[in-house]
Amino acid sequence: MSWRDKLRPASFRGVPFFIESHDAEEGRRVEVHEYPLRDEPYVEDLGKKAGTYSVAAYVLGADYMDARDRLREACNQPGAAELVHPYLGAMQAVCTAMRLSESSFDGGMARFDLTFVEAGKSQFPEAKEDAAASLLDSADKLDAATEGSFADRFSVDGWPDWARADALADLAGQINRLADVGNLLPIKEVARFALGIRQLTGSLETLLSVPDQLAGQVIGMFTSLTGSFRNPLDGIAALKSRFARTSVQRQPPPAVSSTQTPAQRQAALNTQAVGALFEQAAISAAAATAVARPTAQGGASALPLNPDSGGLFESVDQAIGQRDELGGWIDELLPTAPDAVYLALTDLRVALYQALPDAESDLPRLAEYRPVRSLPALTLAYAIHGDARRADELVRHNPTPYPGFMPSAALRVLTD
Template sequence: MAIQPQQAPVAAPTTTATGWRERYVRGSFRGVGFVSEQREQSGGRRVALFELPFRDTPIGEDLGRRAGEWQIDCFVHGTDYMDRRDALIDALEAFGPGTYVDPWTGQQHQAYCEDYRFVESTDEGGMARFTILFRESGAERPLTATTDTAALAQSTATSLSADLPGDFAQRFSIDKAAGFVEDAAADLVATVATAAELSAATSGGLGQALRSFESGLRLLPSGTAALLRAPLSLGQTLVGLVGAVSALSAQPRARLRAVEPLARFGGDIDAVVGTTPARRRQAANQDAIIHLVRAAAGAELVKAAAQIRWTNQSDATMTRNRIAAIFDAHALSAADAGEDARADQFDRLRTALARDIGARSAGLARGYRYTPRATEPALTIAQRLHGFGPAMEAQADALVAMNRVRHPGFVRGGSALDIVGSEPRNG
């Protein structure tokens, strides 16, 4: 059988909760997961005991710590349980030590699988039960270097946002333009302000973020006349306005919902008709404002996604695909118009988003479906399925986001829901 390298250590749980349910993690060996039912651990010291003639007390010599042993009763289940069973068997029979993640502590050990057995029956269709004996190998854990993809995504988005006003100032101008060109630009700025207000209404933020948003909004449209003659300031104000909408909520998923419409801004705005110099200037200004809002909102989407703690691979994949589709559409449109620099901006955002979500959601559970019997709050469903704990609100928020629930207090009964996390054993 081929030699398999040791699995690199995975990130240890960061929770500071003291309850055992909060500390419990999904067990695995060589990265292949299983659901644990019971664990037995043994250890101790290796002692050489000497009982000498005519001496009533023995003499002991400590030879060091015994190798740790863990006997795990676990199972794999699901419609694809045979594939899961075979993957676990391959991991257990592979040559050399592998990384064993203890479900009760989250600690990682380099261990051999000394013995295993499994049973499956028609009475428990779709399930294979394993009893596995792991023995500590003493092998050193491999040193690995990892990339903080979330920080990298946020850095990319922040850098792009900082460059937007300067690029906008080079493209936007009303200098010596006809009066209708200035009026059209002012109307479009007012449209941006309206769109920002509508997006902000979905957040319901409070405190300093709300005051910052309202302060920026007061410049629009009352301060528009002055801003139109200072394109750099106008660009900074519009980028700041989009950022303020995002900052209204402390929850990254709520920020996604608030900012996503701004990332699609301008789709229903009619193109400027005419080829006169004044019309071309009007079209260029309109294009500059629309792109600025879209790119600034795209950067905020990447920042928000980088702060989500993914608990379910399906949720992460759906979010990535939805946002990436927006970036792809804008990049393609810009490339068709010969705007390679703009296309590159959206390509950078999409790459940072996909790399971050892909890296942080790799190996997560794919989730399951649950149908509530009656209409009830999302928090009630999250508590029923996952119990009380620090993750309950995050589970409820993910439920609302994945299923596009209009109001978290009224999740409609009788309709199947996509649920994040591992399926509870009782249902």
């Protein structure tokens, strides 16, 4: 095939024409920096230069005037259109200049000098809400509402010593549960967290008279867990199992009754306030843990929930399941929550459903796979994914005591 056979018929906006010759100007946009007393300049690359294409075109024939007018109209229309360049192929371009010439010597022919400029896309920065960061903000707002609510309800000053002792016992029991959760931190963090627990316990007598500071200290211990668990999903499960009212194996907090003495009513309020403080701080930490990862400075930040980038969830189904579980926990708290806490819990629930699963991450889904017979996990992983190393993943989604004999029932597998 010769070079002539590779040429494409020229056209602009679908109007055909012929090309006699062409020139193209391309390259890079640069800024040359020259400095005093320095022999070598510095060239700053500012990106690709817009391609400019000069075409010597013509139309001819008995009806060349019609072809001429159609090409003139095409070149004078606003906006970009498809230019089919015989030598350079099809592209989106704008005709920025057109020079028409005709003569009686070249009867039946009109010549055009056309200049086209490569047309790009009109792109502007687009604001997009960071759903994970919004969830962390909502968790902080819940912590602030929890602290204020506790300070309004909790009081031991001016009440009998037994009321103070009961409050200390309630706090000690909750702090022991918090200490258990701290055991799920990395080894190097366990000692630091245990020291914080000891300091909190040692200062309880003083903090009882300052409820807002007491609540701040407790919430601070929960916040230090965010993004720090060895396994975040285990940490979330531990927070729920130890502090959710429906999960903790204990009697519900005593109700406040009109038949009680004022001291008894305040003691019951204190017990309710302590339980609400720890449960609300726990759900705030659990929700934040679902999107937070540790930073090099020891804090936590919101990162994409993608396993390939150190994310938390393996699949969309897992993220949705965790979201619904935390959402259900929030629903259990709403009926008895004070107004400020109710609003904060509602905002947290909305942020949770917006953040999980992360819209930016390409998480796989779980699908069913039914093997023809019982096979080892290694064999099934290779048959399904082409990678025997994913056998542990297969067993994790389909727990069985004998991975060497996976059941022939429907299995849950990740879609690639």
